[in-house]
Amino acid sequence: MPVSVGSLGFPRIGAKRELKFALEDFWSGKASAATLLEVARGLRRANWAKQHALGITHIPSNDFSLYDHVLDTSVMVGAIPAVYGWKGAEVSLELYFAMARGSGSMGLPALEMTKWFDTNYHYMVPELEPDQVFQLASTKPIDEYLEAKALGYETRPVLLGPVTYLKLAKSKDKALNPLDWLERLLPVYAEVLRRLHSHGAKWVQMDEPVLSLDLDEASQGAFRKAYTALAEAVPGLNLLLTNYFGGYGDNLELALSLPVAGMHLDLVRAPGELDLVTQKAPAELTLSLGVIDGRNVWRADLPAILDWIEPVVEARGEDKVILAPSCSLLHVPIDLSLETALDPELKGWLAFAVQKLEELSVLGRALNQGRGAAKDELAASAAAVAARRSSPKIHDPRVQERLARITPEMTRRKSPFPVRREAQQTHLGLPLFPTTTIGSFPQTGEVRKARAAFSKGELSAADYTDFLKSKVEEAVRWQEEIGLDVLVHGEFERNDMVQYFAEQLCGYAFTQHGWVQSYGSRCVRPPILFGDVSRPRPMTLEWATYAQSLTSKPVKGMLTGPVTMLQWSFVRDDLPREQVCRQIALALRDEVADLERAGIRIIQIDEPALREGLPLRRAEWDGYLAWAVECFRLCASGVADETQVHTHMCYSEFNDIIQFIGDMDADVISIEASRSKMELLEAFISYRYPNQIGPGIYDIHSPRVPSVAELVELLEKAQKHLAPDQIWVNPDCGLKTRKWEEVKPALANLVEAAQHLRKQSESRPNPQESL
Numbered sequence: 001m002p003v004s005v006g007s008l009g010f011p012r013i014g015a016k017r018e019l020k021f022a023l024e025d026f027w028s029g030k031a032s033a034a035t036l037l038e039v040a041r042g043l044r045r046a047n048w049a050k051q052h053a054l055g056i057t058h059i060p061s062n063d064f065s066l067y068d069h070v071l072d073t074s075v076m077v078g079a080i081p082a083v084y085g086w087k088g089a090e091v092s093l094e095l096y097f098a099m100a101r102g103s104g105s106m107g108l109p110a111l112e113m114t115k116w117f118d119t120n121y122h123y124m125v126p127e128l129e130p131d132q133v134f135q136l137a138s139t140k141p142i143d144e145y146l147e148a149k150a151l152g153y154e155t156r157p158v159l160l161g162p163v164t165y166l167k168l169a170k171s172k173d174k175a176l177n178p179l180d181w182l183e184r185l186l187p188v189y190a191e192v193l194r195r196l197h198s199h200g201a202k203w204v205q206m207d208e209p210v211l212s213l214d215l216d217e218a219s220q221g222a223f224r225k226a227y228t229a230l231a232e233a234v235p236g237l238n239l240l241l242t243n244y245f246g247g248y249g250d251n252l253e254l255a256l257s258l259p260v261a262g263m264h265l266d267l268v269r270a271p272g273e274l275d276l277v278t279q280k281a282p283a284e285l286t287l288s289l290g291v292i293d294g295r296n297v298w299r300a301d302l303p304a305i306l307d308w309i310e311p312v313v314e315a316r317g318e319d320k321v322i323l324a325p326s327c328s329l330l331h332v333p334i335d336l337s338l339e340t341a342l343d344p345e346l347k348g349w350l351a352f353a354v355q356k357l358e359e360l361s362v363l364g365r366a367l368n369q370g371r372g373a374a375k376d377e378l379a380a381s382a383a384a385v386a387a388r389r390s391s392p393k394i395h396d397p398r399v400q401e402r403l404a405r406i407t408p409e410m411t412r413r414k415s416p417f418p419v420r421r422e423a424q425q426t427h428l429g430l431p432l433f434p435t436t437t438i439g440s441f442p443q444t445g446e447v448r449k450a451r452a453a454f455s456k457g458e459l460s461a462a463d464y465t466d467f468l469k470s471k472v473e474e475a476v477r478w479q480e481e482i483g484l485d486v487l488v489h490g491e492f493e494r495n496d497m498v499q500y501f502a503e504q505l506c507g508y509a510f511t512q513h514g515w516v517q518s519y520g521s522r523c524v525r526p527p528i529l530f531g532d533v534s535r536p537r538p539m540t541l542e543w544a545t546y547a548q549s550l551t552s553k554p555v556k557g558m559l560t561g562p563v564t565m566l567q568w569s570f571v572r573d574d575l576p577r578e579q580v581c582r583q584i585a586l587a588l589r590d591e592v593a594d595l596e597r598a599g600i601r602i603i604q605i606d607e608p609a610l611r612e613g614l615p616l617r618r619a620e621w622d623g624y625l626a627w628a629v630e631c632f633r634l635c636a637s638g639v640a641d642e643t644q645v646h647t648h649m650c651y652s653e654f655n656d657i658i659q660f661i662g663d664m665d666a667d668v669i670s671i672e673a674s675r676s677k678m679e680l681l682e683a684f685i686s687y688r689y690p691n692q693i694g695p696g697i698y699d700i701h702s703p704r705v706p707s708v709a710e711l712v713e714l715l716e717k718a719q720k721h722l723a724p725d726q727i728w729v730n731p732d733c734g735l736k737t738r739k740w741e742e743v744k745p746a747l748a749n750l751v752e753a754a755q756h757l758r759k760q761s762e763s764r765p766n767p768q769e770s771l
Ligand SMILES: Nc1nc2c(c(=O)[nH]1)N[C@@H](CNc1ccc(C(=O)N[C@@H](CCC(=O)N[C@@H](CCC(=O)N[C@@H](CCC(=O)O)C(=O)O)C(=O)O)C(=O)O)cc1)CN2
Pocket: 120, 443, 445, 448, 449, 451, 452, 494, 495, 496, 497, 498, 499, 518, 519, 521, 522, 523, 524, 525, 568, 737
């Protein structure tokens, strides 16, 4: 039997974002459920056909999802929280999307959403009731296996494994550990596997990426229990234990001890594990070798990979090896061949999902028939890698010189916070509980259409600029009217907070169709950072100064920080990430200086991706945090004491990194806090965070308009433990996904809540309670 070639999962949104548009049409009532399901079926069929045509032998099924695969798993096992009023029957589309997005008409909240490991993909957090019972509530994995079979494709179904599922879940009753439900959950998994097996499935891919994390005893025990039970329940079915986003590390012995037929290794993140595993793995264990990077867009060095794995194939036997991407291809764009505007030289260095599968297929051919059978492709691969390495496009001596001249002083503000605070108070004269927003205002259809028309050449640059200026003016006038203290220009000119900057920086390229799913129907086009980064000219100055020219109130300049620019891009792999991040920080430092020189007195540097950049294993945290904080400071510290630096973080937990947040030394930080009812503040309180802080009080992920009373209640909660002159009043995050009808009353209420607190504190001198 020859070496097999596998795929762990293919992007679901479609090369032209067909799923996004079908979903949004269905939600808005423009299209029927039947139409949505037909589009979904078409995408699955196309993906299977494509992978089959590319020579993939282990083709995935059940990697498709209408919204999110973790939500699908909750539905499969019947973990549907009581509020949704589910009666145990088939889960309707209405119910499914109510869990995903909430439902205004039924008054239902959405499940919580959070980041999938260290990616920019978001999953719906499973929520388990104290008396949770599990039952098979959806046969999606079986249906999709049979659907593929009917089309002539033998597939390898993908399931999110039971241990990872429970580790990602949260228990409604905080005293209970979701892992305690394992025994009750396993029969449902066993039933799914039994049915798949009885329909003819030979392999099932069990995704267990928590094996890339530090696992305690209980979690390790859960793995033993789960896989022993599943192996016993369905003898003869081959389970592929699939870990990705890192190596097995300390969990390697555990993984090797599990009764599974195969094991997947992420050899891009953990190349060192190949030797370890080949030494220790029993001879009958099939190894899925994740040699092609599923998280980045660079073409692989195929001859080098062959040099590396040929001996392994030789030693273990061809029938015991599957070639694979390091992880699901969900996190890369679909097809490079759609890109017609990329610099051809750069394009030659890249591979998207389709091209990555082609690379695997070439590797398979070379292993099975000898390198001669893939001579041209191997030569082209080697040439592309060599060309990238030596290209003058990626090296800029001026950037490297500047990097070498960074001094520690450049990462320190001139004076400590208490001094700066005085200076800023004098300079800005803000009231107690100053009000502001996080930056963006609604990206309406009108704004997006104008931008699309401009990029197609249907709208002139002058007309597009005039249009945007009119939006900025409207926004400024309206903010003045409702009485906000620190204004923003609204970010109407930005397609995305990362892409917008990348488009203006040297060293970055961007795509036309390189969409990657962020959550549900929302996608991003991560820019490609291929070379040394520099800023040829100011990027935001015109907008900030235009807005400031319209008002005597301070307008905040808005920048995306270096760590977020790094984290939400595809980054070159020929330099350490911290070096690349320093380059971005220097470019942004110049923008900060330009804004200050032009009279902008407050500058916000957003870092919402700082936490998601944390390495998966704790031992590596401090190293990362040290350079991430340094890069922020490098970007932010060039200004005078009077200039107020803000930062913003959302979707974050702070407890375990609060010391580093303190080290960033931003004058003001705004965070997401409203959903947790200010719980997130606890970290700041127990750390005695000294600088100013704006705990978000308006949940921007919901269309609901909060009342003045509830906003006041949240602020009072914050005021219990923070000094009144430490608190800012703002929403959780930017307002780009909201509608003006929601934003206008919500922000008016927010201003009123702040005014209420000001009045209260006049009559009540110091309400701060000691801890
Ligand atoms: N990069 C990044 N990551 C992030 C976030 C973020 O803001 N940026 N926020 C969090 C996730 N939240 C997100 C929130 C919203 C969207 C979002 O709204 N995405 C838009 C696309 C945004 C965009 O790039 N818009 C462009 C292109 C829009 C577009 O589709 N244009 C059409 C034509 C438009 C028309 O005719 O109406 C086309 O190109 O075909 C623009 O405005 O210019 C979408 O999926 O719809 C994505 C992520 C975490 N990660």
